[in-house]
Amino acid sequence: MRESVKMLLHYITGVLILITGAIHVLSGHFEAYGLIKSAELYSINKLIFLASILYHALNGVRVVLIEFVPKRWFTDSITLVLIIIGLAFFIYTSLLIF
Amino acid sequence: MKVTFKIFRFNPAVDSSPRWSVYEVEVDKSATILDALLKIKENIDPTLTLRYSCRQAVCGSCGMVINGKERLACFTRVLELNSNMITIEPLKNFPVIKDLVTDFTELFVKEKTIKPYIIRRDLEEMMKPVGMYLQKEEETLSYLQFAECIECGLCVSACPTVSIDRLFLTPMVLNKAYRFSIDPRDEGFEERLSIIDSEHGCWRCHFALACSNVCPKGIDPGKSIQYLKNMITSHSLLELFLGRTKKKKKTELLERPHISSEPEI
Numbered sequence: 001m002r003e004s005v006k007m008l009l010h011y012i013t014g015v016l017i018l019i020t021g022a023i024h025v026l027s028g029h030f031e032a033y034g035l036i037k038s039a040e041l042y043s044i045n046k047l048i049f050l051a052s053i054l055y056h057a058l059n060g061v062r063v064v065l066i067e068f069v070p071k072r073w074f075t076d077s078i079t080l081v082l083i084i085i086g087l088a089f090f091i092y093t094s095l096l097i098f
Numbered sequence: 099m100k101v102t103f104k105i106f107r108f109n110p111a112v113d114s115s116p117r118w119s120v121y122e123v124e125v126d127k128s129a130t131i132l133d134a135l136l137k138i139k140e141n142i143d144p145t146l147t148l149r150y151s152c153r154q155a156v157c158g159s160c161g162m163v164i165n166g167k168e169r170l171a172c173f174t175r176v177l178e179l180n181s182n183m184i185t186i187e188p189l190k191n192f193p194v195i196k197d198l199v200t201d202f203t204e205l206f207v208k209e210k211t212i213k214p215y216i217i218r219r220d221l222e223e224m225m226k227p228v229g230m231y232l233q234k235e236e237e238t239l240s241y242l243q244f245a246e247c248i249e250c251g252l253c254v255s256a257c258p259t260v261s262i263d264r265l266f267l268t269p270m271v272l273n274k275a276y277r278f279s280i281d282p283r284d285e286g287f288e289e290r291l292s293i294i295d296s297e298h299g300c301w302r303c304h305f306a307l308a309c310s311n312v313c314p315k316g317i318d319p320g321k322s323i324q325y326l327k328n329m330i331t332s333h334s335l336l337e338l339f340l341g342r343t344k345k346k347k348k349t350e351l352l353e354r355p356h357i358s359s360e361p362e363i
């Protein structure tokens with residue numbers, strides 16, 4: 001994947017964190033008013049929030065690490081390592097949500 | 099006026115660590131830092147090593163860190179520094195060859211990877227030119243500011259990203275990639291993409307603008323890097339959603355029968 005696509009996704013997930021995070025907090029706060037009525041929708045919102053946070057945070061870590069360790073082999077392998085960590089974390093947490 | 103110069107000295111071939119040499123020099127008001135350094139070399143210490151050529155901010159050889167800021171020695175007057183104590187160091191982020199002379203080899207290797215020249219798809223036309231490409235004034239103006247680079251390396255020395263990430267393409271090289279990619283005659287943007295849109299390409303620029311702050315030619319490499327990001331993003335989006343990229347408007351070829359690759363005998 002080209003770096004521009006990775007960075008574009010970084011910016012998009014940043015916006016998604018803001019939107020889904022706000023929905024999550026507000027619907028919890030105003031539960032009595034039923035901002036999100038369906039439990040499934042609530043969980044889907046949580047899932048998007050989780051996926052966005054994971055991508056945004058791990059990509060941030062990747063950017064810092066590839067700047068601090070400017071070696072070609074490290075640049076190539078760190079992306080793979082972080083994808084595996086991200087996927088494992090996502091699968092585990094989604095199982096907890098549903 | 100009498101000015102004290104504190105100059106960085108280091109010869110990696112014999113010295114284990116750098117040292118400072120201090121010289122008191124009588125200079126006149128209009129003297130440049132280069133004049134003062136040459137005065138020191140000619141009259142006080144012939145071992146002092148520096149690089150220069152044109153003496154008029156054209157060749158880009160005399161970049162150094164003068165009183166904490168990257169400047170061209172031939173383009174900086176002693177008076178403008180407003181101080182009787184002047185500290186001179188070699189450019190940062192480059193290996194030192196000797197004293198104020200730094201090694202640009204790695205930078206030029208990086209520059210080569212982005213193909214800093216006009217690329218045309220038609221090889222036949224490139225090898226056997228039959229005319230020249232007409233450019234409208236606004237087409238020339240669209241890249242003129244970014245074409246003034248003298249490869250002095252001041253921006254590379256000032257860039258905080260280069261100081262951490264040695265693989266970062268550098269503001270000088272990225273500016274050059276933008277300068278050629280927006281040139282209406284060029285068709286090589288996609289050929290440069292794998293390098294400029296890589297992990298150590300333009301996305302590592304944090305837009306601190308330290309580069310633009312020191313450029314003696316007013317190029318503003320920080321700005322051209324942001325334009326380059328914009329260009330790459332539009333290209334990626336078009337490719338991702340429409341499966342195609344924007345066609346560049348072709349410049350008009352003005353046939354010139356006297357331009358031929360075959361020399362006439």
Ligand code: SF4
Nearest residue numbers: 257303304306307309
């Ligand atoms: S704007 Fe970018 S290239 Fe220029 S100094 Fe800052 S990080 Fe380096």
Ligand code: SF4
Nearest residue numbers: 247248250251253313
């Ligand atoms: S962009 Fe400016 S500072 Fe950088 S190498 Fe070119 S002329 Fe020098």
Ligand code: FES
Nearest residue numbers: 152153158160172
């Ligand atoms: S001597 Fe050529 S730029 Fe200073």
